[in-house]
Amino acid sequence: xxxxxxxxxxxxxxxxxxxxxxxxxxxxxxxxxxxxxxxxxxxxxxxxxxxxxxxxxxxxxxxxxxxxxxxxxxxxxxxxxxxxxxxxxxxxxxxxxxxxxxxxxxxxxxxxxxxxxxxxxxxxxxxxxxxxxxxxxxxxxxxxxxxxxxxxxxx
Amino acid sequence: xxxxxxxxxxxxxxxxxxxxxxxxxxxxxxxxxxxxxxxxxxxxxxxxxxxxxxxxxxxxxxxxxxxxxxxxxxxxxxxxxxxxxxxxxxxxxxxxxxxxxxxxxxxxxxxxxxxxxxxxxxxxxxxxxxxxxxxxxxxxxxxxxxxxxxxxxxxxxxxxxxxxxxxxxxxxxxxxxxxxxxxxxxxxxxxxx
Numbered sequence: 001x002x003x004x005x006x007x008x009x010x011x012x013x014x015x016x017x018x019x020x021x022x023x024x025x026x027x028x029x030x031x032x033x034x035x036x037x038x039x040x041x042x043x044x045x046x047x048x049x050x051x052x053x054x055x056x057x058x059x060x061x062x063x064x065x066x067x068x069x070x071x072x073x074x075x076x077x078x079x080x081x082x083x084x085x086x087x088x089x090x091x092x093x094x095x096x097x098x099x100x101x102x103x104x105x106x107x108x109x110x111x112x113x114x115x116x117x118x119x120x121x122x123x124x125x126x127x128x129x130x131x132x133x134x135x136x137x138x139x140x141x142x143x144x145x146x147x148x149x150x151x152x153x154x155x
Numbered sequence: 156x157x158x159x160x161x162x163x164x165x166x167x168x169x170x171x172x173x174x175x176x177x178x179x180x181x182x183x184x185x186x187x188x189x190x191x192x193x194x195x196x197x198x199x200x201x202x203x204x205x206x207x208x209x210x211x212x213x214x215x216x217x218x219x220x221x222x223x224x225x226x227x228x229x230x231x232x233x234x235x236x237x238x239x240x241x242x243x244x245x246x247x248x249x250x251x252x253x254x255x256x257x258x259x260x261x262x263x264x265x266x267x268x269x270x271x272x273x274x275x276x277x278x279x280x281x282x283x284x285x286x287x288x289x290x291x292x293x294x295x296x297x298x299x300x301x302x303x304x305x306x307x308x309x310x311x312x313x314x315x316x317x318x319x320x321x322x323x324x325x326x327x328x329x330x331x332x333x334x335x336x337x338x339x340x341x342x343x344x345x346x347x348x
Contacts, residue, residue, distance in 0.1 A: 004243060005305075046304035049196060059269065060304055063295045088302040090202045124173070 005047055005058060025069045036072050040065055043085055044093050052095060201302055201321040208235070208316050209300035216267050216275050216289035223290035227264075229316040232342055234263045234309055234335070236286070237298060239270040240278045242306040248325030249282055255331055256285035261339055265289035268298050268306055311335060313342050 027033040037054065043064070045056035053061050053068065064085075071081050085093045097103045203209070208225045215221045228235065236252065238245040256263055265286040267275050272291050279286070292298055301310070304323075311320040320338055322330060 004241075046199065059295070063299060067296075067299060087202060088299060089304065090199055090302070092199050 025065075028073070032072050035078065036069060039068055039072070039078065039081060042095055043068070043082075044095050046089055046093060197305065198323055199304070201318075203302055203310075203318045204321060206318055208310070208312055208318055209297070211290065211292075211297040211300060213266075213290035213292055213297060214272075216265070216272055216279075216291050219272065219291070223264075223288055225316065227288070228312050230314060232261050232314055232339055233287075233312050234261055235266060235301075235312060236263055237266045237268050237301065237303050237306050237308045239268045239306055240274045241270060242268075244325045245307045246282075248307050249285070251326050251328050251331065252285035253283050254328065255326075260336065262287040266297065266301065266303075267291045268303060269293065269295040309335075311338060311342075314346055 025033075025036065027036065040054035041052045043053045045051045045053050045058055045061040045064075047058035047060050048056045051058075051061070053064050067084075068081065071084065076084075082094070091098060097106060099107055208228050210225045212222050212224045215223045234255070238248075252263060255261070263285050265288070267289045269292065272293070275289065275291070290297070295303075301308075307325055309322040309326055310318050311322075313319050319342065320335070322335070326335070
């Protein structure tokens with residue numbers, strides 16, 4: 001099955017301009033439809049792993065979409081639906097990883113790297129050297145001015 | 156941060172170890188890549204390990220009038236194999252399941268997933284039937300309960316109906332001998348004590 005599905009998914013990969021499959025899911029209200037759209041794009045298709053449930057046409061994605069549809073219709077909250085999915089498929093089904101101790105590094109890495117970057121910038125950048133150079137240049141400038149003046153006086 | 160004294164030469168260079176930093180960072184990255192890229196993204200940890208088998212009640216493949224239920228999985232260590240006739244890897248796995256069934260170590264139950272019952276009956280007649288019983292999950296709803304995402308998948312279920320292990324993809328004889336059988340034996344031993 002996997003090879004067949006993989007090639008099928010690969011084929012789908014090239015035609016993903018297709019909008020989210022809303023057809024066939026009649027909703028009672030726009031909020032329901034919006035929730036369905038939001039959730040189906042937040043949840044990952046586990047067969048075509050780089051597609052959301054909304055984008056994928058894999059059999060499992062279709063099944064999970066109709067599960068999602070049913071749950072939205074019954075009025076389950078987003079949290080209820082998400083925990084339904086993660087209880088069965090694990091956190092991997094979430095496109096946006098949870099903020100937990102396991103994912104702490106993942107979430108904080110950008111901030112950490114930013115701080116390290118700023119530190120390195122200040123510590124090793126040319127700013128400081130330039131400052132020192134201008135100080136030195138000031139002394140040298142005076143010498144140069146003196147020399148120039150002397151030159152002018154000669155003329 | 157100690158400030159450089161005024162009388163030091165302005166061209167003072169940063170300490171030597173600083174130049175080793177990029178190399179060090181590169182090495183750390185390489186270690187992450189080495190282990191990260193070696194992982195198979197298809198193998199997802201199942202949140203069901205350690206949990207009781209999900210509840211279900213489905214018609215049997217052998218007789219649509221009888222029900223096969225999660226409670227039938229209790230009482231002895233068993234394997235639950237999710238399969239279908241459209242699943243080529245299941246065909247590849249089939250001889251190994253036959254061999255496991257022949258060894259009489261554990262009963263194998265099947266969850267016949269998103270397929271036409273008649274085809275499954277014919278398939279088993281043609282290739283042999285390693286299953287003690289099959290539950291027919293035509294619409295795949297029970298598959299979702301079990302977190303199925305790529306057949307074949309096999310669960311190891313203990314005497315109390317608790318899921319102990321999940322194998323994604325076809326089981327090889329080596330998988331059976333090095334992973335499943337030792338786990339089954341240790342489950343047996345724990346129960347005897």
